[in-house]
Amino acid sequence: xxxxxxxxxxxxxxAAGACSLFPTGEDIEEEVENYLRSVAGPWVGLxxxxxxxFQLQEGAGNAVSGTGTMKETAAAGSVPITITGTFxxxxxxxxxxxxxxxxxxxxxTIQGNYTTVGGISAPLQLTATGYSKNVVILLQEK
Numbered sequence: 678x679x680x681x682x683x684x685x686x687x688x689x690x691x692a693a694g695a696c697s698l699f700p701t702g703e704d705i706e707e708e709v710e711n712y713l714r715s716v717a718g719p720w721v722g723l724x725x726x727x728x729x730x731f732q733l734q735e736g737a738g739n740a741v742s743g744t745g746t747m748k749e750t751a752a753a754g755s756v757p758i759t760i761t762g763t764f765x766x767x768x769x770x771x772x773x774x775x776x777x778x779x780x781x782x783x784x785x786t787i788q789g790n791y792t793t794v795g796g797i798s799a800p801l802q803l804t805a806t807g808y809s810k811n812v813v814i815l816l817q818e819k
Contacts, residue, residue: 719819
C-alpha cells in the first residue's frame, strides 16, 4: 500500500510539474526520503520456504514492535508472531518470536539497511536449542 501511495505521489508530482516546471531530481529524492523515514505500517516477507505478514509500529526512541503471522510453505496453516526491534535509519533490526519452522519452535533475527523502496533482502537467522538456519528473505512494506 505504501509503495502504491509513493508511486501515486510521484506521478502526481510529475503531472503537476508538467503544468509548470518539471520536478527536479532533488524533489523526487526528497519524496523518497520522506517515505523511507518510517517503517510503521504493513510489511510482507517472502522467501521460497516461508512467508511473513506483519504490521510494525514505532515506539519510543528507535524501538519498533509488531504482530502478524508466519507461514512455512509446507505447513497447513500460519502461526502468530510477535516482533520487536529497532530502526535507526537506515539500519532495521528485528527479532521475531513465535515462529515454527521444520517442525520446531524457532526465533528469527534479521537486520539490514532500509535504503530503497525495494525493501530489504537479507538472511533471516532462525535459531533454537541445537538448531540454526539462515533463510534469505525479502522484506517489503505493502
